[in-house]
Amino acid sequence: MDFPSRPSDLDGIGHLQPVLDSLYEHRARLAQARLGGDPPEPGDRLAVRAIAALATGRAIASRMLSERWADARDALAHGATVEQVAAAMALDVADVRTGLRHWVKAQERRHLEAATLDDLDEPVPLAAAREHRAVRLATDQRTWLTTSQTAERIGRDPSNVRRLVGEHRLHGHQRMDQAGRPQHRSRWTFASTAIDVFVQGGDEAAQRRACGCVQGASRGGGRR
Structure with a gap:
């Protein structure tokens, strides 16, 4: 739509370039009128252009603001x-x-x-x-702990922490490969909430719930 009167008039627009071109055209004509350009457009036409520029600018701003979260997701990924x-x-x-x-x-x-x-x-x-x-x-x-930090919190040696994980008595996370296997030499991390449950005597299932996990095994979390 060349002369939208409200931002919703531009809903469903695919590519933004034609909309940007339209906005620049409206602003150029309005600037020309302010400077006394020749030939001037009728006043009512300029009013329509000014309204269109406002509506178009708002629609573009809303579109860009909504799409920035996809950009943020990509940046993190x-x-x-x-x-x-x-x-x-x-x-x-x-x-x-x-x-x-x-x-x-x-x-x-x-x-x-x-x-x-x-x-x-x-x-x-x-x-x-x-x-x-x-x-x-x-x-x-959540607050994540290394193996050493976990060992200090529960009063054990780091080697005992890894043993407890292997025995499914302590819930932790390890980076996984595409086949669902732990990556070679990947480090363990532990949610502080799960460790608190362990200290209080909770089993691995209770630790998983405290961690917020849905997996049934310690090695399934895929934490970094």
Whole structure:
């Protein structure tokens, strides 16, 4: 639509370039009128152009703001930190985490994504799983402990921590390969909430619930 009167008139527009061209055309004609350009357009035509410029500018801004979460997801999926994403978006880290959660849930409601934030073990394409895993890690506000930190918290030697994991008495996470096997020499990490349950005498199932996991085995979490 060349002369929209409200942003919703531009709903459903695919490529933004024609919309941007239209906006620049409206602004150029309005600037020409301000400078007394020749030939001037009638006043009522200029009013229509000014309204169109306002509506078009708002529609473009809304479109760009809504699409920035896809850019944020891609940045995280390709190795950027949530702090870098926040700086690029001029937002606080907490706002980025909240925005990403809302965005992913909106995608799920539209059936455009196959995975969820809480269960990334469904049979989804590797790229989609990687992207959602990046979002989940970025929005994860749990405190994660290394093997050494866990050993200190539970009063054991680090070798005993690994033994407890192997015996399915302690719930931890390890990076997995595409076949679902632990990657060679990948490090273990432990959610502090799960470790607290262990200290209180809770079994591995209780630790998994405290961790927020849906997997039935310690090696299934795929944590970095």
